[in-house]
Amino acid sequence: MSGKSRMMAMGWKMLAVILVVVLSVTTFHSNDVQAQDVWGIMKEARKLDEQGKYAEAINKYKQTLPEFEQTKQYGNLAQMYRSIGDDYVKLVNFDLAVVNYDKEAEYSAKANQTQISIAAKRKADMLRSNAQLFIETNAETVGAANTHGARFEPKNGALLGAYAELDPKVHNAQNSKPFYSDAFPEMTGKKHAAYLLYFKYGDSFSKLKTHIEYARKNGTALEIGLQPLKGLSEVNDNDYLRMLAKDVAEAGIPIFLRFANEMNGDWVPWHNDGPKAYIEKFRLVSKVFHEEAPDNVVMVWAPDRLPDYNIQDYYPGDDAVDWVGVSLYTIFNPSTDPLKQGEDRSSHVEKFDQIYKLYAARKPVFISEGGVAYMYPEKKQDKTDWAVYKTKEFYASLPMLYPRVKAVFWFDSNHDSTNRIKYYMLSANQKLLDAYKTSISNPFYLSSIGDESPIAYKPINNQSVGASVQKVSAYVKTWSATLSKVVYEIGGKPVAAVAQLPWTASINFAPYKGKKIDIVIKAYNQNKLITTQKVSVTVK
Structure with a gap:
């Protein structure tokens, strides 16, 4: 190559280097300006919010989205969607508010802001509108589509149950006059198929003698909440457990044995032992009862609805679980109202959704205890009308939305737990009692094990x-x-x-x-x- 050619080639190389440098500087400067514009736009949007110009503020917030998306600033992106959602709420356009709160949930999750994501999803769900239609049909047309073939499981319909031992209107523990399995059906207008009792691990089964006798007399089953109050270490395959299982078998009535329920919550002592120990002990108890009481006992695994993130950690396995239950309560709580109007917009029936989606395809599922409270305990405010609506909505919608629900137990008590009274007692609130009576009159709800619903619903x-x-x-x-x-x-x-x-x-x-x-x-x-x-x- 000639000297002139070499010089020209070097010149081109230098020019290329200069161009790269210039372009780099230009690009950096452009991005820097763009970033400055984003924060300036946000400032303008905030000012428009303060002036009540929400539609204009929304347009400003939207201008920031591409930059935050491109640079993967997911936390800032989530904040923008939250601001847009809040402004749509102020414009009373809740459908678009929901769209943006869903986006807030999506991007805050990407930013590892888990709690913010959960809160955003909750806001969206409370404001979300949708409708599902169903045709009432003869249950024969549905056949066995909603059954698992488990012991005591109705092919279609849900067994009615209750915890009524603490309602003085229907039960006197001193003289059994009245006794809940006699008086509760009289009060509610319909025979119930089963009743919940709590039983401390280590006690003699003879303590339940009267309950067993009345269950036989009235043709009802029992759901026994077997609770190891001293922790899981006391549960072993020994003479006590074997004798307890044999006594349960000898009782001869259908029994749903709910061992160490609500294990996912830190309010029960057996939670502290952790998922591994829990699974081990549940499987042990299941093995013993399946061996000693194979004909009249089903093993129930029953977490609480909340916390929901750890529920699956405690599942003992399909071979050890016969039915899946859940504790499902709703107490008026306005603190999460996205409209800040002091309302509780949550859906009691949809709180069942997660458990149903996780396990209904594998096991019969049921509400092993639950209810809607008629008082807002923190403020001592009467919320009867709200509770009446939520109760009616729950019992009316459950057969349509969740046809594989096979039992529902109402917790008929006003009990005091950690100084917070829960108000579910039907005899203490005539409007709620009337709502319950109306709700359970639906033939989908069954009075005895062996009954079948004559109706079903098709979406x-x-x-x-x-x-x-x-x-x-x-x-x-x-x-x-x-x-x-x-x-x-x-x-x-x-x-x-x-x-x-x-x-x-x-x-x-x-x-x-x-x-x-x-x-x-x-x-x-x-x-x-x-x-x-x-x-x-x-x-x-």
């Missing part, structure tokens, strides 16, 4: 429906704590209006034979339209 969202008169019911979830009316429309015309849960109406689908139609559901509270939802169906 029809995006499904087909017969071209005839059909009994349609709905589960409608909205941001409103309660609803008072649901109107059904087809083709822009009202076809039914209902004022009682579960919003059941007889609708004639014959005029729409062979068509795909939209059923519009309009939900109201005190004549205020809360949400409009649409469900598509094909009419056969």
Whole structure:
């Protein structure tokens, strides 16, 4: 290569280096300016918020999203979505608020801000509106689709149960006059299939003699909460455990043995032993009872609904568990109201969702104890109307949403735990008692082991429906704590209006034979339209 050529080549190389440097500086400067603009835009958005110009503030916040997304600043991104969601709440556009709170939950999780993500998801769920439609049908058309073939499990329907030993209206422990299995059905208007009792590990089974006798007399089962109050170390395969299992077998009545329940919560002494020890002891107890009482005992594994992050850590295995239960309580709590209006917008029935999704395909599941409190204990405020609605919604919706629920136990007591009284006692609140009586009158709820529900429910969202008169019911979830009316429309015309849960109406689908139609559901509270939802169906 000539000297001139070498010089030219060196010149080009130097020019290339200069260009790289210039471009690098330019790019850095551009990003720096862009970053400065992002914080400036955020400042402008905050100022617009202070002025009440929420729509304009939303547009400003949205301008920051691409930069935070590109640079993977997920914490800042989550904050922007939260601000957008909050502004949509102020504009009373809850559907768009939900979209942004869901995004906040997504990106705060990516930023490892777990608690913020959980709170954002909770906000979104409380404001989320949706509707699901169901057709009431003969249970024979469903067949065995909702059964596992487990002992004592109804093919369709849920056994009614209760804990009633502490309700003085229905039980006198001194003279058994009245006795709960006699008086509780009289008070509620329907025979219950089973009753919950608590039994301390180490005690003699003879302490339950009277309960066993009344269970035999009234044809009821018992759910026995076997509690190792001294910790799991006292549970061993020894003479005591073997004799206890033989005594249970000799009792001859159906028994749901719920060993060391709510193990996932730190309020029970056996929680401190940890998941590994718990699983070991549960499997041991299950083995002994399956050997000594194979005909009349089923082993129940029953965590509390909360905390939910560690529930699966305690599962002992399908071979050791016959039924899965859960403690499911709702006490009025306005602290999480995303609208800050002092309401509890949570859904009692949807609190069952996680356990159902985890285990209903494998085992019969049930609410082993639970209820809705009629008082806000911290403020001593009466919340009867709210509790009545939540109770009716729960019992009306459960058969539709969770058809593999096979038993439901109400905790009929006003008990004091850690100085916080829980108000579930039906005899102490006539409105709640009336709501319970109305709710359990549904034939889906069964009075004896061996009974079967004559009815079942089929979802029809995006499904087909017969071209005839059909009994349609709905589960409608909205941001409103309660609803008072649901109107059904087809083709822009009202076809039914209902004022009682579960919003059941007889609708004639014959005029729409062979068509795909939209059923519009309009939900109201005190004549205020809360949400409009649409469900598509094909009419056969």
